Amino acid sequence: MIEKLRRKFILVTMAIVFLVMLVVLVALNATNYFHTAERADEILSVLAGNGGKFPDEEFSGKAFESGSIPPNQAVSIETPFETRYFTAITNSNRQIIQIDTTKIRSVDSEAGQIYAEDVLASNKTKGYLDDFRYKVVEKEDGTFLLLFVDSQRELQTMRAFLQNSLSIGLISLVFIFLLVFYFSKKIIKPVQESIDRQKQFITDMGHEIKTPLAIISANNDVQQMLNGDTEWTKSTGKQIHRLNGLMESMLQLTQMEEETYQPKIEPINFSQVLREACEPYILIGEKKNVTVSLDIQPNIIIQSERDAINKLCSLLMDNANKYVREPGTIQVRLDSHQHKIRLIISNTVSEMPQNFNRLFDRFYREDQARKHTAGGYGIGLSLAAAIVESYHGQIQASPLNEETIAFEVVLPLK
Known part of the structure; x- marks a missing residue:
């Protein structure tokens, strides 16, 4: 994440510097060109006004002293002798x-x-x-x-100015890039320290909460054995399960965002993993009057970690199941083309999100009114994006039509 942020900082900074330098160089050379053309045009105007020659009497010096020739003209006493x-x-x-x-x-x-x-x-x-x-x-x-x-001499001067300005601009751009590259580490360092402290806090908190949750879960089990299932023990059990799931997801997300994280690579049948991940949601969809259709190209093999791919498929299916309009449809499509795997999971929605990029932000919910009724922790898509990025893939959300949203994942077929 830090290296990605640093690269983005360098890219944005250099883009701004490049645009500023480009505007300056264009302005300088355009001004130089127009001044060169203007000077030649003024000489042509003098010639045109005198039938194609310089009026000798006007260049005796008296005309300039009297002001009969405007001082802004690009002519002088020497102009007739200099001009070819x-x-x-x-x-x-x-x-x-x-x-x-x-x-x-x-x-x-x-x-x-x-x-x-x-x-x-x-x-x-x-x-x-x-x-x-x-x-x-x-x-x-x-x-x-x-x-x-x-105008050969003037044009040569103009071209030399253009070449020199471009050379100086290019050298300056390289020099500025080296400075930005060197100082970017120091500029990003406070952000890196803040993120590191946040990751360490999440890791420590996860380990610290595990013990109290285990004790609460054990106490709740004892209450169930002594008094049977009650409304309170069921509610407590659900909240314990929710907290355990939240901490597990947070720890997984933190682990995948580490710069040193290296997923375990092995041949995985993506088609089979996806189909297995979709099967529970087919049954859930029947109860919710939601049709789940699968279009999965068979035997697509990817070099990956099975748990990560299974988690990715489950997260995207879970998201579609939570926010699908009832009655509605969920469509799953998997295919491979030109050394890439493309997974598209789409579902009908009651209301289309306003900001698709923010859907992958941690704890972001488009509809705050459904924050608790939809379930989940608000980090499912963030975790899915982290999994995709760890395999150098891409993930994006976009509307297929006015009532259908699609999540598309593209992974390299290694």
């Missing part, structure tokens, strides 16, 4: 009639033609094509001006 770009012009039929590559060395007229045709075919007005940021401007006469700005 080329343009293309089409007629009104979107046919390319002119390519200007004088402001760039890496693209010739033939390559510029291909880039322009690809942009026209995409029907987009702006975006990235390879390492170029482009913009398509429709003129008043119906012709189109295509502008391409070389």
Whole structure:
């Protein structure tokens, strides 16, 4: 239980850290991308506003001093000398009639033609094509001006930032995992000590109560021999039996939750054990007007402990018998598939539980009004879950329909 709790703590902590780091990395890289695209778009806007070139008079320095060029633009006096770009012009039929590559060395007229045709075919007005940021401007006469700005340097910087941020994030994640893994033992230690004290208390209490119960049982037997069976001796006998059953179940549950618990393994005929466990409830069902139907695949062999499997089947059948609607049905199905054994025990109910996961909590009862009338101790399903987990299986409760609940057990077929 402690190791399971520790693993869950590590998993939840690392999931939170991962999500936080993911949000931060996405935000940083998205911001970097938009700033890079925004800077290129501002340069394209200047070019578009001047027919595909930089206005030399606006970059003499006086324009910046006078404020005619807004300070938030990604342009400066050096921008015309730093920027590599080329343009293309089409007629009104979107046919390319002119390519200007004088402001760039890496693209010739033939390559510029291909880039322009690809942009026209995409029907987009702006975006990235390879390492170029482009913009398509429709003129008043119906012709189109295509502008391409070389953003290779900016994109390389952006990609390097992405790679570095991912590397730093991954290294940080590993480092944080090592810290969480190391300190998780210390964080879980108080919980472990509390659970250990609880287990020790249950064990000590079980041994201490056995003697008084034995004495009370002996005294009750003496009263029965001297005075015969009375209402009081019968009631006392029932309560003694109830307490003995409770202590036995608590001790079994505590034993199975121990980290060092190792069940005895031997070949067991699961089908036979289940059928034997169901037989008493068939007779009980006839008295309660409850139909018990069995669909058990024969000769399913499992490597397990016979007492544990018998206890598991009895607990699930007892639970179904206690909470079945009268008249109603209990259905038992056992089969094997792909190296797994599946046991499903379902029963009709008067009211469907609201929280199926809590049904396996110790001492939990969905219907408090039936807490005593239904009998039992409130730990039957907890003990069943502990048995299943000790064999690395799974158990769950779910509704089959509006009036039927099913308990499904899946065990590895070893």
